[in-house]
Amino acid sequence: MMKKIxxxxxxxxxxxxxxGGYCAILRYNDTQKIVKGGWKVxxxxxxxxxxxxxxxxxxxxxxxxxxxxxxxxxVKGINEWLKNWKKKEFKKVKNPELWKEYVExxxxxxxxxTWVRGHAGHKENEICDKIAKEExxxxx
Numbered sequence: 856m857m858k859k860i861x862x863x864x865x866x867x868x869x870x871x872x873x874x875g876g877y878c879a880i881l882r883y884n885d886t887q888k889i890v891k892g893g894w895k896v897x898x899x900x901x902x903x904x905x906x907x908x909x910x911x912x913x914x915x916x917x918x919x920x921x922x923x924x925x926x927x928x929x930v931k932g933i934n935e936w937l938k939n940w941k942k943k944e945f946k947k948v949k950n951p952e953l954w955k956e957y958v959e960x961x962x963x964x965x966x967x968x969t970w971v972r973g974h975a976g977h978k979e980n981e982i983c984d985k986i987a988k989e990e991x992x993x994x995x
């Protein structure tokens with residue numbers, strides 16, 4: 856039986872592109888882990904996606920993962936667009952290296968993504984947003 860994990864994620868870019876930060880909160884039952892970091896130069900979408908990638912990398916076994924993000928780019932990418940992108944080998948897709956990395960780290964998991972409105976009081980989304988911005992600020 857696979858564990859059900861919630862992966863709340865957000866990304867931030869100061870300047871888009873500019874200093875970027877990401878944060879993922881992994882939750883299993885009552886256990887929580889925060890994964891965070893950043894790049895010196897990044898776009899918002901890169902950080903949104905990197906939060907999910909780094910969150911998945913932190914899992915030690917195959918899991919059912921519910922990604923919760925305010926990025927429609929990430930949610931639609933995972934749920935809708937990825938199948939065709941893989942077929943066309945990521946030609947004319949932005950951030951192909953990150954998407955390929957996502958495919959690699961996601962393949963042992965069952966991943967579904969859910970979109971939440973950003974800055975609308977969703978507790979974990981607000982925490983991720985705050986931490987992602989702090990990570991980006993550190994690189995300034």
